[in-house]
Each structure stands twice: as structure tokens, then as C-alpha cells.
Amino acid sequence: MQLLSSEDLEALYVIAEQMSGKEGLRLQKLLPKEVKDLNDMFWMEFEEMRETLENEGRWFPEWNSLLRNIEVRYAPVVEVxxxxxxxxxxxxxxxxxxxxxxxxxxxxxxxxxxxxxxxxxxxxxxxxxxxxxxxxxxxxxxxxxxxxxxxxxxxxxxxxxxxxxxxxxxxxxxxxxxxxxAATLRTVIDQDTQRFFPFVALLAVFFLWLTFRRPSGVAVPMLVVGFSILFTLAIMVVFEVPLNTITSALPVFLISIGVADGIHMFSEYRENRIEGLPREKAVCLMLDKLALPVTMTSITTAVGFLSLTVSDIVPIFTFGIFVAVGTLLAMVLSLIFIPALLMVLPEKVSASQEGSGTDENLSSGVHQVNFMDRLFQKSLDVMTAWVLRNARPVLLAALAISAISIYGLSQVKVESSLESYFQADAPLVIANRAMEKMSGSHTINIVITKSGEEEPWKNPDNLKVVEEFQEFLANEPRVKRTLSLVDLIKRISYAFNENRKEFNRLPNGFEFLESEEIFEENGQTEKRTVKREISGRDLIAQYLVLYENSGGDVLSDVVDSEYLNLNLAVTISSNSTTEEEKLLQSIEDYAVRQFPQGFSMTSSGMVPINVATSNEVVTSQIRSLSGSILAVFLMLALIFRSVSRGLMGMIPLVFTVLFNFGVMGFFGVHLDIGTALVSSIVIGIGVDYSIHYLSSMFHELAVGTELHDAISNTVRRSGKAITSNAVTVGFGFLALSVSEFLPLVTLSWMIWLTLNISALATMILIPALAVTLTDVLKLVPSQND
Known part of the structure; x- marks a missing residue:
């Protein structure tokens, strides 16, 4: 079987052109016209040329990786x-x-x-x-x-x-x-990258149009998002970062996150125009009010995603980096290009307004409050008024929900199963189940050493320790098969002793070998059965020599050449990392209890890797969540120059994180490579809502507005933008639900749910805290005006 393509043949021709002297000409003559004609004879002659060039110092090291790939595609199979x-x-x-x-x-x-x-x-x-x-x-x-x-x-x-x-x-x-x-993941990535971008782009366009009902309200945010995605993917190409099952969702995240700044900025600009301000003044006031919040929200969002880089899981690590990069690019583009676009994009006006002649007269006509705006605003006003009247019960209810969520958090289970990542009819799942029925699909390679002894694995006493270990493993429900040097020696003993079942065992410390020998006495010959004593160690050594001399070739699979390290292969049937971790712990406990002094073991293979990955999901979740909460709190405290106000902004985020884990616990959603992203994502995006809400409220208080009126004005100017943001971004993430990679499907609805909860928590808990803890938070209108 060969995997060579015409591109490989072209690459060899390029190498031939780069070679100097007669070797280059020789290679050009040697290369065939058809890729199918690259045979063993060609590679033998090519290897001779390579040795010549290396000896003369004319071989380019950069050719090595290219040739390695070509050689692998020429002979991809080592053994069948x-x-x-x-x-x-x-x-x-x-x-x-x-x-x-x-x-x-x-x-x-x-x-x-x-x-x-x-x-x-x-x-x-x-x-x-x-x-x-x-x-x-x-x-x-x-x-x-x-x-x-x-x-x-x-x-x-x-x-x-x-x-x-x-x-x-x-x-x-x-x-x-x-x-x-690899084939399944490759197919999923290809399909997802083709589906995600158009789907989420259409969703974003739809909700932007629903929010602003104007072409510019759609075009301005989408242009910024498009360029931020383009630049981010270009950076990935420059640094040779490949797409994987997690980073293939980057466009969805960047559209969903990048459009947020555009919504807030265009919403503020539109409010200014509705109030009758000319275009230039409306843009200037928009920047004056939102430049700092947009900068801070983008930085805090980037910090939230950068917290994922504490993970040792490479897809999560790279995902965190490049979402953060894309977020900061979207911020820069928003602050530069959105004001510029708002100044140059034409604004459609009615014929009756065209004769007024001035931008001031046109402004209120161009941006009018429609029925949906009034209905939406009325709903927010009613909700806010109810919260202000019932602030204490609202906070008590939030505490109760948090307590219930903490109980749900205690029920969250860590589980990472490759089979559970795909639909039941996926080829990978079907093949895996067939493999489970036959021989198991996961392996543990246990290397056992015995110190203080020369060639310890020729000692039958040591081998019997391994035999007992294998008997213990055979009684474990998930173990399908074990194989070690013990099994090989038992089979040799069985064959050496005329295939008698009673010899299908390890030699004892000393054995008696029977053989028929001819004796001559008084001129007569006689056959007699002779028993000779031999140590078990010597007998095993003879067995192994006999095995190798007879053509046996699997000895190196079960022991090293010096008989110091014995390899015990354990094949199990399992699709649960929880069960696999229990099995590994059981193995460790057995070794501690039963292994004699001088014995030690280490485990490797797919099962330990799966368990380590699962544990890393938990530890990285704790590290990233702790890091993002601390970093975001410090950012909020710096932005608002107050620890208490920073804590005020954190309360909706902490409530949402607890709610997220509560949902996972009560609905049986496992913590895995997908759901581990949710909390950091919600903190990174949800902090935007707190910053915009608090910035607007503190701005109102700074100009002397009474607290209740300041909250009402904040809801009027920022409430719709926050809600529209949550709905648009949330539905953008729902685009992930079309993936065949099930962790992304779970991720999609969980982010959609938690983002909307975060927006509601911001607009409910912050005003409730403001009127309940007015003195503590020092929320007193400024008397300067």
C-alpha cells in the first residue's frame, strides 16, 4: 500500500533542481514520469546519492522533514x-x-x-x-x-x-x-469549518437587523468582525498552527465576541442621533462614553480566554491564545473603523426630509424609535421597576439559587470518552464497539522492574509475582487480556514437554528433566529414563535460547535484552475514564500491597493518557477559573477605582458560573474538554455586560442624576445593547450545534443559556445591590453640577 501523490513527485523534482553537480542531474534522470513508478530500486539509488551528499557536506537539512513524509507515504505500513x-x-x-x-x-x-x-x-x-x-x-x-x-x-x-x-x-x-x-476528526473539522462560518454569520446578520433595522447597523459590526477573523487566521497560518476540533470553532467565537463591541457602539450612536445630535457630534460622544468600556471589556475578555492557557491540553491552550488575539484585534478595529464607517456610510432619509438641508434636522428622522424599540424598552423598564421595588427578595432568591447551584456543582462528574464525542452511528463509534467485543480497545503497558538482581526476569520466583499480578488483573471486569513474558515461557514449556497441559506453567525453583538415554553394560545397550535436576532459572534460560534459535521473534515485545524491564500489556474494554481511573488505582494499590521489596512499576499507553487528560481538564478548569475570576476582579477594581465596585461587577459573573455548574450537575452534563471552556468563556464575555452597565450608571451618577433615575437611564441606554448582545452572541454560539463533534454541541447550548443568564443577572442583581447597599457602595449622585 502506498499513499504517494503527484505532489510528492513534484517535491522530488524540486529537490533535484536544488542539488548541485552530477547528483542533481542523476536524480532528474532517475525520477519517473508517473508517481506509481517510484519503486524500491529508485529509493536504493536515491539513498546512495544522499549518503554521498551528506559526506561532502552538500545535503540541505531542510530536505529531511520533506523526505521523511514522502518516505512514510511510500511505505506507510511497517508490519501486518x-x-x-x-x-x-x-x-x-x-x-x-x-x-x-x-x-x-x-x-x-x-x-x-x-x-x-x-x-x-x-x-x-x-x-x-x-x-x-x-x-x-x-x-x-x-x-x-x-x-x-x-x-x-x-x-x-x-x-x-x-x-x-x-x-x-x-x-x-x-x-x-x-x-x-484521525479520519473522523478530519472529516468533522472539514465539515464544521464549512458549516460554522456561514451559519453564524447569517444568525449575526439576522439579529443585527432585528435590533437596528438599518443596513449600516448590520454592515458596520460585520465588517469589523470579518477583518478580525481574517487577521487571526492569517496569524495562525504564519505560526503554522493547525485547525483542530476546538480551534475549528474560532470563527464562531470571533463573530460572536467581535460583534458585541459593534452592537454597543452603534446602539450608543443611534441613541445620540435619535436625540437630534449631528453625525460628527454623535460619533464623538459615542467614543467619549464607550472608548474606555470597549477597551476594558475587550481586555477582560482576552484575559478570560488567556486563562485557558494554563491547560496542558494543546487544543485548549491554542484556542485560548487565538480567541484572545482575535478579541484584541476586534477591539482595535472597532475603535478605529466603526467611527470612520459611521462618518462615511450614507444614511437613507425620506423624501420629505431631504429638503431640510442640515444634518441636525435629518438626525432624528434617520434614526427613529420604532414599535419594537418601544415594546422592548417598556419590558426592560417594567422589569427594572419591579427589581427596584423588590430588591431584598431578589437578592435572597439569588442566594438561594446559588446555594442550590453549589449542591449541583457537587454532583458534577468528570468524564472523557472518545465514543461519547460522536453520534452513535459514526464509523468511529461502530468500529470501536466491534473492537470492544473482540479484544478491547484500550491498552495499559505496565513496565515492571526488579532491582538488586542480575537478569531478574529469568528467575521463576520473580515471574510468579507477575503471574499472580496477571491473575488479579484477569478478575477485573473490564480487563479482556494480559500478555507478558510469563505467558511466553508457559507456552514454551507446554510445547517443550510434548504439548502436555500440565506443563503449561512456569518452572519451579528446581525441576527434574526426564530424558531417555542409552547405556551400555556387559556388551549390551539399554534405554533408561534419566532424571536430572536443574534450577528453574537455568531452565528458563534454556527455554528462551531454544525459542530464539527456533525463529521466535516476539521476545523483545515482552522484555528488554538485559532482562531488566518486563512489559505487561493489558487490554481493556472501557469507554469511561472514571472506570479507567478506578482500574489504574486498583493496579497501583495492588502493587503497593503485594509486590515484594525491590519491585516497581510504571504505566503507559492509551488508558493512562485518557485518565491524565481527564484529570488535566479538572485541574486546568480550577486554574483557569480561579485565574480569570481574580484577573477580571482586579481589572474591574482598577477600572472603577474601587474594590467594592469591582466586587459589585463580579457578583453577576460568579452567580452565572455557579448557575452553569448547577445546570451541569442536575442535568448530568459531564465536565470534559468542551464543557471545561464554558465558565472561562462566560466570564470573558459576561464581564462586558457588567462593565457597560456600571460605566453607564456611574456616568449618570457623576452628572448628578438621582440613583433610581440613574438606573432607569442606564437601562434605557445600555439595557437594550446588553440584551441584544446576549441574544446575538448566544444564538451565534448555537451555530456550534450543527457540529458532529458532540462536545461542541453541548458547549453551544450551555454558552447560549449562561450568556443570557449573565445578561439577566447583570440587569437584575446590579440594580438590586445598588439600592440595597447604597451607602456601602457609595452610590451618591455628584453635587458638582
């Missing part, structure tokens, strides 16, 4: 192992025999039955090449590429599927492992 080419160990008249299970495919039912019995009786094959019921068999393909090379893995999966299509049979086949994971 199946029942058709694996070796069986058994005893024969010649002694220990190691050969393929069959040379010729069985052609009769009797031959098939004999083969099946032979395979199922071999402990080395059980739940590996065959399932226990004998209905499933496995073909194991060792690949040459790195496990994180998703592009080549994807090509490998497509090539394997093509082989099955070209050679159809009556049996079903399933492809599991990294190629199918």
Missing part, C-alpha cells in the same frame, strides 16, 4: 500481523517448533474446525487474533507515521477502506485505532 502470518509454538518430533499456523488456507469444514480449535486453545491468541466466541478475527497493522500526523493517518484510513471496497467479501469489517480517529 494476523492469523494468516502469525507464529504458533508447539511441540513436534523435532522438538520445539515455531511456524505459521497455516501455510494453505483451509478448504474444508473439518480443516476450519481444526484450525479454530488450535487457535482457541492457544492462550497467546485468545482475545487477540480471535474473540473468545471464535466469530471475530483481527488484522493488526503497525504504521510508520507518528500518531499525531492526522493528514497521513487520514490518507491511510481512506486507502484501507479502498482495499476493502476493491476486495468485497461476505464478512463485515471495521477499522479501529488511530487512523479512524
Amino acid at each position: 500481523t494476523s492469523i494468516s502470518n502469525t507464529d504458533d509454538i508447539y511441540g513436534s518430533e523435532e522438538g520445539l517448533t515455531i511456524e505459521k499456523i497455516f501455510e494453505v488456507i483451509p478448504g474444508t469444514p473439518g480443516e476450519m474446525k481444526s484450525l479454530r480449535r488450535r487457535v482457541l486453545e492457544n492462550d497467546l491468541f485468545r482475545n487477540s487474533f480471535f474473540s473468545e466466541d471464535g466469530r471475530r478475527t483481527g488484522i493488526f497493522v503497525e504504521l510508520a507515521m507518528d500518531e499525531d500526523d492526522s493528514e497521513i493517518l487520514y490518507s491511510t484510513y481512506i486507502a484501507l477502506e479502498r482495499i476493502f471496497e476493491e476486495n468485497p467479501g461476505i464478512d463485515k469489517h471495521y477499522i479501529a485505532g488511530f487512523p479512524i480517529v
Whole structure:
């Protein structure tokens, strides 16, 4: 199987042109016209040229990575192992025999039955090449590429599927492992990037039009957002940051976040125009009032997302960085281009207004309050009036909801399962389930060492410790199979002793070997059975020498060449990191309790990786959440020059975060790589609402407005912008619900819910706090005016 393409052949021609001297000309002549003609002979001659150039110092190091990829695509498969080419160990008249299970495919039912019995009786094959019921068999393909090379893995999966299509049979086949994971993720990323951007853009346009009912109200924010996305993706390209399942959602986040500044700025500009101000004056007042809040909200949003960089999970780390970068770019573009666009974009006026001749006379006619504006504003006024009348009960209700949410938080479970990330009918899920039934789909590689002894894994006493360990593991519900040097030695012992089942065991400390020898006495020969004592260590050493001399080649899979490190492979059937963590803990506890002095072990493989990733989700959530809350509080305290006012701005955010975890706990939403993002996102975006609301309210108080009137004016000028922002941004995130990557689907509705809760909490809790703790917060109108 080859994965070479015409691009690879073109790359080789480029290298030939860059080579100097006769080697370059030789390579050009050697290169074929068709990529299919790149054969072993070509690569042998190419390797000779490479050695010559390296010895002469004329080989460019930058060619290495390119050639590595080409060579991997030329020979992507290292080894294929199946029942058709694996070796069986058994005893024969010649002694220990190691050969393929069959040379010729069985052609009769009797031959098939004999083969099946032979395979199922071999402990080395059980739940590996065959399932226990004998209905499933496995073909194991060792690949040459790195496990994180998703592009080549994807090509490998497509090539394997093509082989099955070209050679159809009556049996079903399933492809599991990294190629199918890479293929599924690659497909999801491609589909998501094609779906997300147009869908969320249409949603943003729709809600902007619903809010402002003017082309400029749509065009101004969308232009800013479009350029911020373009610049952010360009930066990713420059730094060679690939899209993954998380960063593929970047356009959704940047549209949803970037449009927020435009909503606030255009809303303020529109209010100024409705009040009759000319265009230039309206723009200047807009900047005077919103330049600082827009700057601060963008910085705090960026800080919220940068808190995700404390995670060791690379997709979350890169996501946090580039959302923060995009947010700051959107801020700069908003402060520069929105005022400029508002000054130059034409404003449609009616024919009756065109004759008035002045911008001042046109302003109120161009931007008029429509029925929807009045209805929306009336609803906000009614809500605010009710909050001001019932401030204490509102705060008590918020405390009660927070207490209930804290209980829900205690019920949140951490779970990270690859199968749960996709729909039940996804090829990955179907293949994974088939693999579970046959041999399990996750592995733990346990390396056991014994100090203070030379070649400890030839000592039967040490091996019996491992055997007992394997017996313990076999009783664990999720363990499908274990394999170690112990199993290999037991099989050799069985074969060496004429395939007698009683010898399918480890040697004891001392053994008696029986052999028939010929003795001559008084001119007569006689056969006698002779017993010789041999130590178990020496017998094991002889077994292993005999095994290698007979052609055995799997010894290096179970022990190193110095017999210091024994590898125990454990295959399990599990799709739950909670269960996997319990199993790992059970293994650790057993080692502490049962391993003799001098024994130690380390675990690696997919299961420890899954558990470590799951635990990292929790620790990074705690770090990022703590960091973002602290950073945002400090920013608010600096912005409003008051610790108490900073705390006032934090209360809606903390309430929303608790509400988020409460929802997760009560509705059984697990904390995973997707939901771990929600709290930091809500803090990063929700702080905008607090800043805009408090900035407007403090501005009203600064000009001498009485507190209740200041709150009413704040709701009139900022309430609609906050609500429109939450609705637009929230529905923008709902675009993620079209993804086939289920964590993004969960992320979409949770962000939609929590953003709207955050907006409501801002417009309910802040005024309730203001009228309840007026003296504490020093919310007294200024007497300067």
C-alpha cells in the first residue's frame, strides 16, 4: 500500500533542481514520469546519492522533514500481523517448533474446525487474533507515521477502506485505532469549518437587523468582525498552527465576541442621533462614553480566554491564545473603523426630509424609535421597576439559587470518552464497539522492574509475582487480556514437554528433566529414563535460547535484552475514564500491597493518557477559573477605582458560573474538554455586560442624576445593547450545534443559556445591590453640577 501523490513527485523534482553537480542531474534522470513508478530500486539509488551528499557536506537539512513524509507515504505500513502470518509454538518430533499456523488456507469444514480449535486453545491468541466466541478475527497493522500526523493517518484510513471496497467479501469489517480517529476528526473539522462560518454569520446578520433595522447597523459590526477573523487566521497560518476540533470553532467565537463591541457602539450612536445630535457630534460622544468600556471589556475578555492557557491540553491552550488575539484585534478595529464607517456610510432619509438641508434636522428622522424599540424598552423598564421595588427578595432568591447551584456543582462528574464525542452511528463509534467485543480497545503497558538482581526476569520466583499480578488483573471486569513474558515461557514449556497441559506453567525453583538415554553394560545397550535436576532459572534460560534459535521473534515485545524491564500489556474494554481511573488505582494499590521489596512499576499507553487528560481538564478548569475570576476582579477594581465596585461587577459573573455548574450537575452534563471552556468563556464575555452597565450608571451618577433615575437611564441606554448582545452572541454560539463533534454541541447550548443568564443577572442583581447597599457602595449622585 502506498499513499504517494503527484505532489510528492513534484517535491522530488524540486529537490533535484536544488542539488548541485552530477547528483542533481542523476536524480532528474532517475525520477519517473508517473508517481506509481517510484519503486524500491529508485529509493536504493536515491539513498546512495544522499549518503554521498551528506559526506561532502552538500545535503540541505531542510530536505529531511520533506523526505521523511514522502518516505512514510511510500511505505506507510511497517508490519501486518494476523492469523494468516502469525507464529504458533508447539511441540513436534523435532522438538520445539515455531511456524505459521497455516501455510494453505483451509478448504474444508473439518480443516476450519481444526484450525479454530488450535487457535482457541492457544492462550497467546485468545482475545487477540480471535474473540473468545471464535466469530471475530483481527488484522493488526503497525504504521510508520507518528500518531499525531492526522493528514497521513487520514490518507491511510481512506486507502484501507479502498482495499476493502476493491476486495468485497461476505464478512463485515471495521477499522479501529488511530487512523479512524484521525479520519473522523478530519472529516468533522472539514465539515464544521464549512458549516460554522456561514451559519453564524447569517444568525449575526439576522439579529443585527432585528435590533437596528438599518443596513449600516448590520454592515458596520460585520465588517469589523470579518477583518478580525481574517487577521487571526492569517496569524495562525504564519505560526503554522493547525485547525483542530476546538480551534475549528474560532470563527464562531470571533463573530460572536467581535460583534458585541459593534452592537454597543452603534446602539450608543443611534441613541445620540435619535436625540437630534449631528453625525460628527454623535460619533464623538459615542467614543467619549464607550472608548474606555470597549477597551476594558475587550481586555477582560482576552484575559478570560488567556486563562485557558494554563491547560496542558494543546487544543485548549491554542484556542485560548487565538480567541484572545482575535478579541484584541476586534477591539482595535472597532475603535478605529466603526467611527470612520459611521462618518462615511450614507444614511437613507425620506423624501420629505431631504429638503431640510442640515444634518441636525435629518438626525432624528434617520434614526427613529420604532414599535419594537418601544415594546422592548417598556419590558426592560417594567422589569427594572419591579427589581427596584423588590430588591431584598431578589437578592435572597439569588442566594438561594446559588446555594442550590453549589449542591449541583457537587454532583458534577468528570468524564472523557472518545465514543461519547460522536453520534452513535459514526464509523468511529461502530468500529470501536466491534473492537470492544473482540479484544478491547484500550491498552495499559505496565513496565515492571526488579532491582538488586542480575537478569531478574529469568528467575521463576520473580515471574510468579507477575503471574499472580496477571491473575488479579484477569478478575477485573473490564480487563479482556494480559500478555507478558510469563505467558511466553508457559507456552514454551507446554510445547517443550510434548504439548502436555500440565506443563503449561512456569518452572519451579528446581525441576527434574526426564530424558531417555542409552547405556551400555556387559556388551549390551539399554534405554533408561534419566532424571536430572536443574534450577528453574537455568531452565528458563534454556527455554528462551531454544525459542530464539527456533525463529521466535516476539521476545523483545515482552522484555528488554538485559532482562531488566518486563512489559505487561493489558487490554481493556472501557469507554469511561472514571472506570479507567478506578482500574489504574486498583493496579497501583495492588502493587503497593503485594509486590515484594525491590519491585516497581510504571504505566503507559492509551488508558493512562485518557485518565491524565481527564484529570488535566479538572485541574486546568480550577486554574483557569480561579485565574480569570481574580484577573477580571482586579481589572474591574482598577477600572472603577474601587474594590467594592469591582466586587459589585463580579457578583453577576460568579452567580452565572455557579448557575452553569448547577445546570451541569442536575442535568448530568459531564465536565470534559468542551464543557471545561464554558465558565472561562462566560466570564470573558459576561464581564462586558457588567462593565457597560456600571460605566453607564456611574456616568449618570457623576452628572448628578438621582440613583433610581440613574438606573432607569442606564437601562434605557445600555439595557437594550446588553440584551441584544446576549441574544446575538448566544444564538451565534448555537451555530456550534450543527457540529458532529458532540462536545461542541453541548458547549453551544450551555454558552447560549449562561450568556443570557449573565445578561439577566447583570440587569437584575446590579440594580438590586445598588439600592440595597447604597451607602456601602457609595452610590451618591455628584453635587458638582
